[in-house]
Amino acid sequence: MYGLVNRSFEDMVRARWGSTAWEAVCARAGVDVQVYVLNEPYPDDLTYALVMSATEVVGLPPADLLREFGHHWVLQTANQFHGPLLRAGGHTLREFLHNLPNFHTRVLMMLPGLLPPKFTCLDLGERVVSIGYRSHRPGLAPFVLGLLEGLSQLFQEPVNITHVPGPALAADGGASESYLVHWPSG
Amino acid sequence: MSATKYTLDASRFAAAFPFHVVFNHARTLLQVGEVLARIAPDVRPGAALDQVLPTTGSTAEVPFDELVRQPNLVALLKHPPSGLMLRGAIHQLGPGDNGPFVFLGSPWVPTATELVRLGLTLSDFAAHDAASDVTQLAQIHRLAQDDLRRLNQLQRTQQEELNALLELSPDGIIAFNREGVVTHANASLRSLLGALLPGPTPPHLAVFDSLLLAAANPAIPCVPCSELPDGSHDTIELLRPRPIILQRSARVLHGAAGVSAGRVLYLRDITHETEVARMKTEFLTTAAHELRTPLASVHGFTELLLAEEFPRDVSREMLTTMHRQSSLLVKLVNELLDLARIEARAGKDLQVELLPLVPLLREVVEGFYLESAPRRILLNLSAAAVWVAADRVKLTQAVNNVLSNACKYSPQDSTIQVQLLVRESRPRQEVGVSFTDQGIGMTESQLAQIYERFFRADPSGAVGGTGLGMTLVKEFLELMGGTVEVTSTLGAGTTVTLWLQAAAPPEDAQAPRNSNLA
Known part of the structure; x- marks a missing residue:
């Protein structure tokens, strides 16, 4: 994971549960990093350790915490650090979702040390798109759900999102998930 | 067989180059890319290129014909109303030299903010066009600079903390x-x-x-x-x-x-620590030695009395010795406990009260008349009535110890003078009690050791005592805010003066008796 993810998670815990909670999260996780360099890759284990530690410290199940982190990522972090770029991603939620695959392809070219997830976006009709998510990192499906919910809020387009769990990838133990994004009529 | 030349049809060309313009030799626009037309409505067919998209920057200095003739030259066109700058090159569309020209390029947008301002999104760029990547790279660069600033700030803060720790x-x-x-x-x-x-x-x-x-x-x-x-x-x-x-x-x-x-x-x-460790070892060794001597005596006589029958007068003499030695042991242990208490409590158990000094001295001295005889104790308490703030028990013990030493080390028929002194000092007057004997006196080196534990002016053992008396006197006086002064001349005698700060008498104090007893 790149440093921005850890930094964002830190910001969320500090903002929501206070700095003492964050110190406790780090101590419990055995992590002693004072500043995360935003564009620097960090071991995935570190991020997982922080998340698992945080679930114990703040008393939220991992799925709920990750989903909340997805909201925070879009509405706070991405907005703060990539705000204009986020807005350049599309004028509408649908346009943004269609740009997601390109966005991550370009990021991978610019920061080759990173291993971003792969997104696909498929129109299933006038009011439905299917978002495919594939990552070598397992267990982050709730985070993606939170991201999509956050984007819905950012673009002020209420949508229904249905998570269609996929099987764990045999090769790398990662995840392959689908999300149906549906714009209600009217 | 000639090689087939492939070209894009018009609609695919437009999708591949959303910011292109086609213009004729008169530089009149014939065709405009879809996205460019959207964000710059005045750039439309029929408009003059030089008006709506003039060359700019260093390109403005290059003759337009040169730009047209050399497609490897970078051409910069600017749309003045929006500030949009296009970076690309100009090619002639064939066949021959009479065809129109095409400008193939992309917006030069160094920041995402600029991208948004122009009303562009990432999907406005052709997939093969890396222009939008420049925007993302610029953003990454900006974040890296922010990181650098934060790390520098953190380093400065940590350096300051470290310096403070080092200096403190x-x-x-x-x-x-x-x-x-x-x-x-x-x-x-x-x-x-x-x-x-x-x-x-x-x-x-x-x-x-x-x-x-x-x-x-x-x-x-x-x-x-x-x-x-x-x-x-x-x-x-x-x-x-x-x-x-x-x-x-x-x-x-x-x-x-x-x-x-x-x-x-x-x-x-660790000089002090090392010295303290050495002194502790020395103290333990000395204390053990001081305790062993009377203990050995008691033990030895006990063994004798158990092993044999002795005549009554001999037994009594042995028991008397045992009693004297065990009394010494008790005194030694008590004094060691006093010293230990002083070190542990550091004066916290001091019971300070206003005391009239003269009656206290008189009481102690009277208790010594029998013990000191035939030595004489001359009390000179002619000074005005004085009060001190002191712990009665400890002051009494200090006077006792000094007087006891004076008696022990003085020859019979000699005189011990006790005198009350007053001297000016800040913040208030000091009252002293001096004890002057005509005893054996001390050398300078002995005088320097007088407060050391177990030090005795007469090391022969002929004079009884624990060697802790003057140590306690000094500790007691210092706890009460006083000092001890000792002067001595070998063979002539010693003067010990106990100084304490004078205190104001209580309002209900009675007029004192001035004494001059002998």
């Missing part, structure tokens, strides 16, 4: 880089080593080592600081610029690829 440390700390040059030395280092270090800046590690080793006690081997292993501790005894025992700790700094980046030395003054 009472111990000497010095850091050398890989070349042995001093990178940091705290103020305590100079306090510890003082004149040993030449100049305001501590020297190179090699020089530092040679100065330290030259000042070290040659009788105790020690290794140079530069050779102390990482994490090691040892002690070094310096004879100059003042005798001092230092504990040295070394840390080797590990740089990139495990190469030493320098070393840090930590120097702690």
Whole structure:
């Protein structure tokens, strides 16, 4: 994971549960990093350790915490650090979702040390798109759900999102998930 | 067979180059890319290129014909109303030299903010076009700069914390880089080593080592600081610029690829600790010896009495000795406990009260008349009535100890003078009680040891005592804010003066009796 993810998670815990909670999260996780360099890759284990530690410290199940982190990522972090770029991603939620695959392809070219997830976006009709998510990192499906919910809020387009769990990838133990994004009529 | 030349049809060309313009030799626009037309509505077919998209920057200085003839030259076109700048090249559409021209390019947008301002999104760019990547790279660069600033700030804060810690440390700390040059030395280092270090800046590690080793006690081997292993501790005894025992700790700094980046030395003054440890050992040895002597006597006589029948007068004499020795033991133990209590409680159990000094002195002295006879105690308490704030029990014990010494070390038929003194002092007057005997007196070196535990002016043992009396006197007086002064002449006698701060008498105090007893 790149440093921005850890930094964002830190910001969320500090903002929501206070700095003492964050110190406790780090101590419990055995992590002693004072500043995360935003564009620097960090071991995935570190991020997982922080998340698992945080679930114990703040008393939220991992799925709920990750989903909340997805909201925070879009509405706070991405907005703060990539705000204009986020807005350049599309004028509408649908346009943004269609740009997601390109966005991550370009990021991978610019920061080759990173291993971003792969997104696909498929129109299933006038009011439905299917978002495919594939990552070598397992267990982050709730985070993606939170991201999509956050984007819905950012673009002020209420949508229904249905998570269609996929099987764990045999090769790398990662995840392959689908999300149906549906714009209600009217 | 000629090779087939493939071209894009108009709609695919438009999708591949959403910011293109086609213009004729008169530079009139014939065709405009879809996205460009959207964000710059005045750039439309029929408009004059030079008006809606004039060349700009360094390109403006290049004759337009050159740009047209050399498609490898970068062409910069600017749309003045929006500030949009297009970067690309101009090609002639064939066949022949009569065809129109096409500008193929993309917006030059160095920031995402600019992208948004122009009303562009990432999907407005053709997939093959890396122009939008420039925007993302610029954003990444900006974040990296922010990181750098934050890391610099953090480093500055940590450096300040570290400097504060170093400067507040009472111990000497010095850091050398890989070349042995001093990178940091705290103020305590100079306090510890003082004149040993030449100049305001501590020297190179090699020089530092040679100065330290030259000042070290040659009788105790020690290794140079530069050779102390990482994490090691040892002690070094310096004879100059003042005798001092230092504990040295070394840390080797590990740089990139495990190469030493320098070393840090930590120097702690353990002179006092070492002296205290030595004194403790000495005290225990002496105390054990002092306790053993009367104990051995009691033990020996007990064994004799158990083993044999003795005549009554002999038995009695033995029992008397045993009683005297056990009394000494009790006194010794009590005094040791007094000293231990003083050290442990540091005066917290002091019961300070306003005391009239003269009656207290009179009471103690009267108690000595029998013991001191045939020596005479001459009381000269002619000074005005004085009050002191003191602990009655401890002051009484101090006077007792001094008077007891005066009696023990004075020949019979001699006189012991007790005199009340007053002297001006700040913040208030001081009252003294001096005890002058005509005893054996002390040499200067004996006088210097008078407050040491178990010290006796007569080491022969002929004069009884524990050797703790004057130690207690000094401790008691100092607890009560007073001092003790002792002057002595060998063979002529000793004067001990106890000084205390005078206190204002209580309002209901009765007029004192002035005494001049003999």
